[in-house]
Amino acid sequence: MTRARRAATTLLPSVDPLQLIDPDGRAVECPDLELPSVETLLELHRRIVIGRRFDTQATALTKQGRLAVYPSARGQEAGEVGAVLALRAQDWLFPTYRDSVAIVTRDVPPEEVLSLLRGEWHCGYDPHRYRVAPQCTPLATNTLHAVGLGHAARVKGEDTVALVMLGDGATSEGDTHEALNFAAVWKTPTVFFVQNNGYAISVPLAKQTAAPSLAHKGIGYGIPSLLIDGNDPAAVHAAVSQAVARAAAGDGPTLIEALTYRIEAHTNADDANRYRDRAEVQEWLARDPLARLETYLRSVGALTDERAAEVTAQAEAFATQVRDRLNADVTPSPADLFAHVYAEPTAALREQQAALEAELEQR
Amino acid sequence: MTSTLNRPDADAVARPEPVTMAAALNRALADALDQDERVVVFGEDVGTLGGVFRITDGLAARFGEARVFDTPLAESAITGTAIGMAMNGLRPVVEMQFDAFAYPAFEQITSHLAKLRNRTRGAVGLPIVIRVPFGGGIGGVEHHCDSSEAYYTHTPGLRVVAPGTPADAYRLLRQAIECPDPVVFLEPKRRYWSDESAELTVDGPAIDRAAIRRPGRDVTLIAYGGMVATALDTAEAAQEEGWDVEVVDLRSLSPFDDETVAASVRRTGRAVVVHEASGFGGYGAEVVARLTERCFHHLEAPILRVTGFDIPYPPPMLEQHHLPSVDRILDTIDRLQWDDHA
Numbered sequence: 001m002t003r004a005r006r007a008a009t010t011l012l013p014s015v016d017p018l019q020l021i022d023p024d025g026r027a028v029e030c031p032d033l034e035l036p037s038v039e040t041l042l043e044l045h046r047r048i049v050i051g052r053r054f055d056t057q058a059t060a061l062t063k064q065g066r067l068a069v070y071p072s073a074r075g076q077e078a079g080e081v082g083a084v085l086a087l088r089a090q091d092w093l094f095p096t097y098r099d100s101v102a103i104v105t106r107d108v109p110p111e112e113v114l115s116l117l118r119g120e121w122h123c124g125y126d127p128h129r130y131r132v133a134p135q136c137t138p139l140a141t142n143t144l145h146a147v148g149l150g151h152a153a154r155v156k157g158e159d160t161v162a163l164v165m166l167g168d169g170a171t172s173e174g175d176t177h178e179a180l181n182f183a184a185v186w187k188t189p190t191v192f193f194v195q196n197n198g199y200a201i202s203v204p205l206a207k208q209t210a211a212p213s214l215a216h217k218g219i220g221y222g223i224p225s226l227l228i229d230g231n232d233p234a235a236v237h238a239a240v241s242q243a244v245a246r247a248a249a250g251d252g253p254t255l256i257e258a259l260t261y262r263i264e265a266h267t268n269a270d271d272a273n274r275y276r277d278r279a280e281v282q283e284w285l286a287r288d289p290l291a292r293l294e295t296y297l298r299s300v301g302a303l304t305d306e307r308a309a310e311v312t313a314q315a316e317a318f319a320t321q322v323r324d325r326l327n328a329d330v331t332p333s334p335a336d337l338f339a340h341v342y343a344e345p346t347a348a349l350r351e352q353q354a355a356l357e358a359e360l361e362q363r
Numbered sequence: 364m365t366s367t368l369n370r371p372d373a374d375a376v377a378r379p380e381p382v383t384m385a386a387a388l389n390r391a392l393a394d395a396l397d398q399d400e401r402v403v404v405f406g407e408d409v410g411t412l413g414g415v416f417r418i419t420d421g422l423a424a425r426f427g428e429a430r431v432f433d434t435p436l437a438e439s440a441i442t443g444t445a446i447g448m449a450m451n452g453l454r455p456v457v458e459m460q461f462d463a464f465a466y467p468a469f470e471q472i473t474s475h476l477a478k479l480r481n482r483t484r485g486a487v488g489l490p491i492v493i494r495v496p497f498g499g500g501i502g503g504v505e506h507h508c509d510s511s512e513a514y515y516t517h518t519p520g521l522r523v524v525a526p527g528t529p530a531d532a533y534r535l536l537r538q539a540i541e542c543p544d545p546v547v548f549l550e551p552k553r554r555y556w557s558d559e560s561a562e563l564t565v566d567g568p569a570i571d572r573a574a575i576r577r578p579g580r581d582v583t584l585i586a587y588g589g590m591v592a593t594a595l596d597t598a599e600a601a602q603e604e605g606w607d608v609e610v611v612d613l614r615s616l617s618p619f620d621d622e623t624v625a626a627s628v629r630r631t632g633r634a635v636v637v638h639e640a641s642g643f644g645g646y647g648a649e650v651v652a653r654l655t656e657r658c659f660h661h662l663e664a665p666i667l668r669v670t671g672f673d674i675p676y677p678p679p680m681l682e683q684h685h686l687p688s689v690d691r692i693l694d695t696i697d698r699l700q701w702d703d704h705a
Contacts, residue, residue: 121484122478122481122482122483123482126483127450127483127486128487133450134479134482134483134487138474141443143443144439144440144442144446144447144471145443145444145446145447145450145475146447147440147447148443148444148446148448148449148450149447149448149450150447151444151447151448152447152450152452153451155403155429155448155453156452156453160451162447174439174467175439175443175471178437178443181435181440182434336484339484339485340481340484340485341480341520342480342520342522342544342618343480343485343488343542343544346571346618347618347621347622348619348621
């Protein structure tokens, strides 16, 4: 085998998904990943409890009409929380519309996270302040933004890693292909975090790709790829930490495919029973990320009843905060429609704004 | 960050010398790269080759590959990564090789480039310039001669500009690079090798202003990009017909300089809009609509348009039938109801 071809095979993912804690909460030997410290695992646990409570609260608020739509990440908390906690303060997160739990984990205030889904404004937070890009609706288009941002960091001599989240469906988009290629050619500090939850709304993975795994796509670009158990918070955190360290060291991008499952439907407006079995959902509930982490932490004596109660109390307090802030009425200002089209509104825009204001005064 | 616009250019040509539009654009890029370390220039073939039209000639050698570089062949990625770079403080100036080849970037341009400032309520601006060689008149085969301005001018949040002269090519490109808004910069490729004696300076009309290239009393001829020279040729020929033609070079297609253009049309009472792009749903329709609204009672005749036919751009051998010519514009001016007012 030539040296190039031998090197190429090291880019391939493992045959089996990498795992550190199995669905029953037992530690598993995994030479390729390092088990996070107990402190880190406890923090993962805390944030997953809070993140799941947030997700449930957001779902409830949608039923109450307080949110226009909510794409739930229930069941995907290992990825949502594990990936974000592996980032450093100076790193950037590029989320999709489903990643509210991830953005909340990045400490963006919940009412700002939900501004888009509430219908108030397209992005409720300042991306620069939190280093979180606006939630991306046209899937995969943000992969290119992540690559560019990371490239700029290298040009400026700054240590910044960009993690971009995408689903199995998004990996079919042309922009994903172009982003992987540019990231590899330019050796950008990018982590492509693919949460493969088996469905793009209703379209199953088998109709999305013929590749042996989504992680296998990396080798085509010269990008090392990892296939991991996306319901194992320890494996997610370890894999992403490894990829972040690689990127920060100037060694370029990594592609991570995290196998997980979307317990809820695509959004509140979707009926998942039309395309999948309840039996399948039950199977995945048995692989719950939170249950296994709790079992493991209790087994090593790190999670006590006291600690668990404290964490639950934090989660409830957070849910209350979310309810209070979302139940408060907001009245977005029509003036905002014209204020930020350009850096300075044009004369024509000011005329249009005046016309609208005159209209509103008459009503 | 202080603007460099008001500083006299240290290297400005002291006495006007003949300069081509291509050279003026090259100079603008060089001066921008020199004065602002955040500026980066990239695209297909812009590095080593200096661009298929040589607009970026010599820049990679002078400024290095970290500032001026070649990309893989992917327009969506060129634009999308530029967005990411601008989010992180750089000022990208990217090149699309020909305007029809910019279409893969259309989603990045319309869904993100145009919207990100608005989406983030001003928190994230994108000072990006997308340079696009546009228009025909060079005998180019299919897809090399399109005029796509209507798609971009219809997109709120984008600035769309087109220089009509070498001096303005320098000025507008410097202004576009300095501008905090994203700019689609349409370069009339048929005029790349036209020259004029001009001082290259940023002093002059602001990025959002039209310019009166030739004052006149009888009719306002409105043009941009490659048609400015055609309009000036028409004005010259029109003297023999007894018409004193005022030529307005729009410069900024979006935003539109209502003030300057409407003032001209109110003075002359007659107007013709000229563009290469096909007429139906074209940019000229917007110009006619807003001028009619503003100048109706000053008009002696309807405002007419001379445009490409509503056909896909022709093959080289038939191109001359499609493009607005001096004769066709003169014939159109003739239809502005002069005899009704004898």
